[in-house]
Amino acid sequence: MLYKNIALYQAIAVASGLHFASAICPEINGTFTLNGVCNVQTVRAICPDVTKEAARVGCQEASVKFEDIAGNHYQYDKEYMDGGTVLNDILSPLPVDAGRISAASDNVASNSVIAWPEYEARAFYESELTADKEGYAILEGDGAHMTNFDLDYGCDLRTVMCCFVENAKGVFDDNTDVCHQDLSYAKRSNHVSNGFATMDGGDDTHCVGFSWADGEESDALKGNALYHISLKNRIDNGYAKNVPGAPMCACIEQMPTVDKAACVDVTGTSTFTFIYEGPDYITGTNEASVTYSNCGGDDLKTHFEAKASETEVVDMDEYFVGSGGCVESNKNFLNNEYFIPSATAHYLVDKNQWEQWAGYGLHWYPYNKDSNEEKGALVRSLLDNSPNQIVYRHCKSCKESHQFIYYKRHTEWPSSETLNIAELFMNNWRSENNLRGVDFDLYSSYEDAIDEVNAWQTCNYDHGNVGFPRDCGPVFPVGGQWNSYKKHMDYAKTHAFYIEKSDA
Secondary structure: OHHHHHHHHHHHHHHHOOOOOOOOOOOOOEEEEEEOOOOHHHHHHHOOOOOHHHHHHHHHHHOEOHHHHHOOOHHHHHHHHOOOOHHHOOOOOOOOHHHHHHHHHHHOOOOOOEOOOEOHHHHHHHHOOOOOOOOOOOOOOOOOEOHHHOOOOOOOOOEEEEEEOEEOOOOOOOOOOEEEEEHHHHHHHHOOOOOEEEOOOOOOOEEEEEEOOOOOHHHHOHHHHHHHHOHHHHHHHOEEOOOOOOOOEEEHHHOOEEOOOEEOEEEEEEEEEEEEOOOOOEEEEEEEEEEEEOHHHOOHHHHHHOOOOHHHHHHHOOOEOOOOOHHHHHHHHHHHOOOOOOOOOOOOOOOOOEEEEEEEHHHOOOOOOOOOHHHHHHHHHHHHOOOOOEEEEEEOOOOHHHOEEEEEEOOOOOOOOOOOHHHHHHOOOOOOOOOEOOOEEEEOOHHHHHHOOOOOOEOOOOOOOOOOOOOOEOOOOOOOOOOOOOOOOOOOOOEEEEEEOOOO
């Protein structure tokens, strides 16, 4: 096709810095035609007098702008692609823009070129940046793209993927496992400059993506493919929300490592017709014929390999590890981060025996800082089914004497109107209805608590916003080991509370 030849001309022209003798712009208000990929290079390969900015804007204006599909603005589209906005809230009714997205499917997705996400807000921002500003592209490359899809900065494998974890229609094709995510790869989406996350798998996740080959029809129509796997996928199939720490949709280099992903292929033709109004301004329209398919049933990695070099195939192995490959991939990933298996377990609590109900630091557990009413009800429901009425605090950051404390209740718990049990342990360790040796005793091991031997010898109480166990100690008072969810703690910055399960 002609546009493949244009891509070849473009490469030669860029390499030589010369124009072709046949590449002559028409007279003012004359027209010229471009088949296939529309960008700065292909426009100027035909009409070399057009400025880079005029070519960039001309291609955008002649296409269906991505921002016009939902009809909002850069920040909205960016938040959507990161997994936010009301469009990703499956519990809310679809917003007004859902109608526009559906209309795009009916009116333009099959007969027009949808432009790659480019925004004048980004154009202004990028034009203000200095050339050595890390993490951004200067507006001298392919365009002012959304950071998720910036062709100037980190889309080298020419592949985009969306991974969804919720579905508004209740029909979920769980087609992959998520292995891990290097958070620094997607810092413009997760707002974390560094770090990583590993996943155990098992959570419903649906990933789908597409690839393109530079200069070919898949390149010309990649904006259509992006619309198809993102916005259209939300409206037609209900898919929403991102894998934590990752964008919902982005170039593969920003996405988590998964075992596999479904594939979409877009084929067809496209033609742009431009009116040359001078070097600084061209106007145009486009016509296209677009067909969408599932890559013949191949997964995304297999489909990519047909378009890729041997080096690129090896590079893609970082993001797709094959069915069942997450365990080994995570092991290698953690090894590269200098994490190796240890003989000492970090989490010492048997979750088959103990149910967590509160925690802080590395053992953080959700809580309401302003009210413990719900938490109090939760604790009572757990204690109702607990065989030995034991509340266990594990505090990894505390002194050795206070890392394992078992509170065993001897008397009946007062009513909820008299005592909020959660508040007693979390923030206000008090003496009323809670005296050591009468209402309860503390022990350093579960076995001692069951046998009621080696009980702690000292306790104090009743200091505002100081929780369990204030200065209680095995023999003498020990300060600074208490927790509080309302004020700064000394030692107990990583701890958790548990209640023994009924089937332990």
